[in-house]
Structure formats: structure tokens, C-alpha cells
Amino acid sequence: MELEWLREFLKGMVKPVAALAVVFMAVTLSYFQRLGLEGEMLYAVFRAFLQLSIIGFVLQFIFDQSNVIWIILAYLFMVSVAGHTAGQRAKHVPRGKYVAGVSILAGTAITMFLLVVLNVFPFTPRYIIPVAGMMVGNAMTVTGVTMKKLREDIKMQMNLVETALALGATPRQATLQQVKRALLIALSPVVDNAKTVGLISLPGAMTGLIMGGASPLEAIQLQIVVMNMLIGASTISSIMSTYLCWPSFFTKAFQLETNVFSSN
Structure with missing residues (x-):
């Protein structure tokens, strides 16, 4: 039961991970157009994922406290x-x-x-x-x-x-x-x-x-x-x-x- 929240979280991440396909499409287009934005795009997506994941856990904690x-x-x-x-x-x-x-x-x-x-x-x-x-x-x-x-x-x-x-x-x-x-x-x-x-x-x-x-x-x-x-x-x-x-x-x-x- 203690890991139930983690299982639910990982299960819910299936669709967000699948949505990375459109990011890879953008990265590919940037590469072939020689825009030089590939690294920045991947960094931005990784940072957004990390920040949103952390804030999600923080908000869940705050909601549970109701203080x-x-x-x-x-x-x-x-x-x-x-x-x-x-x-x-x-x-x-x-x-x-x-x-x-x-x-x-x-x-x-x-x-x-x-x-x-x-x-x-x-x-x-x-x-x-x-x-x-x-x-x-x-x-x-x-x-x-x-x-x-x-x-x-x-x-x-x-x-x-x-x-x-x-x-x-x-x-x-x-x-x-x-x-x-x-x-x-x-x-x-x-x-x-x-x-x-x-x-x-x-x-x-x-x-x-x-x-x-x-x-x-x-x-x-x-x-x-x-x-x-x-x-x-x-x-x-x-x-x-x-x-x-x-x-x-x-x-x-x-x-x-x-x-x-x-x-x-």
C-alpha cells in the first residue's frame, strides 16, 4: 500500500511519455533545418518534466495537510x-x-x-x-x-x-x-x-x-x-x-x- 501512489504515478506517466513523440519531431525538424535548437528543446522538456513532477508531489502534500x-x-x-x-x-x-x-x-x-x-x-x-x-x-x-x-x-x-x-x-x-x-x-x-x-x-x-x-x-x-x-x-x-x-x-x-x- 505504501507504494500505491508511486504505481499510480508511473501508470499515469504513460501518456506524457508517449507525447514525447511530437517533441522528437520538433527536434528532428530543428536538426534538418540547422536551427541549433535541439539541445535547448530537450533541456526545456526535461526541466519542465522535472519541475512539474516535483510540484505535483508538493501540491499533493499540501492538499493532504489542509493547513x-x-x-x-x-x-x-x-x-x-x-x-x-x-x-x-x-x-x-x-x-x-x-x-x-x-x-x-x-x-x-x-x-x-x-x-x-x-x-x-x-x-x-x-x-x-x-x-x-x-x-x-x-x-x-x-x-x-x-x-x-x-x-x-x-x-x-x-x-x-x-x-x-x-x-x-x-x-x-x-x-x-x-x-x-x-x-x-x-x-x-x-x-x-x-x-x-x-x-x-x-x-x-x-x-x-x-x-x-x-x-x-x-x-x-x-x-x-x-x-x-x-x-x-x-x-x-x-x-x-x-x-x-x-x-x-x-x-x-x-x-x-x-x-x-x-x-x-
Whole structure:
């Protein structure tokens, strides 16, 4: 009985292993086209297999415990990794990893709190961890793009910003257009995805439910909730990141911190 879970796991891996055939097809095509991606493809597939297998066992352990502490620890781990990744995307933003981490934490925590209070999801590991993972992943992408684009736009328009500051504008007023542009670029994919959901492709959550045996109507209901929460969390996180970036972009005398914009 002690090895029953291992037997079930190995039995369930038959289809994923069979699906490697399409990977080998891609590797073969890469080889004949001389793309040089064969090693990277195999490494990516192996890493995905290893990571997903480990996280599967970890989630199974957390689900069996049903303890709030494990939910919080899993959530904070996801936020930490996401903050680190988004900070690397905006590597020229001072304290970028800290800014990204706090922004992602704020956006996802506020959204999750509202969902739980409104009884949309019960506060259990089986619901909270997958939902938090989707929100953190989207907030990570949006936050990284926002920070990176904001710095680039201010750098390209330093003369305009400095002129506005010289005329008495505050940092917020002087960079208002740059902030708007960064937010629009970062949030547009999330909004566009919501507009076309179900028309171009079936989202992952909805597809998983249907393949798991749920009715299409039940799957649609969950997907609507998912799209709503992704828009909410992404918007809060991206806006928060712009506010946290400002202190690094300006001196205490309301002048541009030229050292921040000197590197490419």
C-alpha cells in the first residue's frame, strides 16, 4: 500500500511519455533545418518534466495537510520567484526585484481577498494555490513590462521630462504620459485576451475542466471568474509598480536620477 501512489504515478506517466513523440519531431525538424535548437528543446522538456513532477508531489502534500500555513508559504514562494523574474526583465530599474515583488504581492493579495470574501472561491489549498498561480504569473509578466517600458520611455524623452520639472511640475505630472503609455502597453494583451477568449482558442482552465469531465457551462463559469481576476490583479500590480519606481527615477530635489538612465 505504501507504494500505491508511486504505481499510480508511473501508470499515469504513460501518456506524457508517449507525447514525447511530437517533441522528437520538433527536434528532428530543428536538426534538418540547422536551427541549433535541439539541445535547448530537450533541456526545456526535461526541466519542465522535472519541475512539474516535483510540484505535483508538493501540491499533493499540501492538499493532504489542509493547513493555512502551507497555503501562505506556497503563495509567498510563487510571489518571490515571480518578483525575481520580473525584476530581471527590468534589470536597469533600481531595486527592480523588490518593486516587482511588492507590486505582485499587492495586486494578487487584494484580488484574492475580494474573491474569498465574496465567496467566489473557498479558502482551501485545492482552490487558492492554482488560482494564485494564474494571477501571479500574469501579474509577473505585466509588472516586468511596465517597469521596463516606463524606464525606456522616460530615457527617450528626458528633455521633455526635465523641461516639465523646470517649470514646476512634480515627478508624477512630468511623467504622466510615460506612465500611461507603459501601462497601456503592458495591460493591452490582458484586455485583448479577455475580448477574444473563446473565439480564437479555449483557455487552459476551461479546457482542463472540459477534459476532466465537467460540462461546458461549468467550465465557462469558472473561466469568466479567471478572466476577471486576471484583469484585476494585473491592473493593480502594474499601477503599483509605477508608483514604486518613481523614487528611484528622481532625486530628492525632483530632478532625474541620470545614473538610472545612463545604461542601455
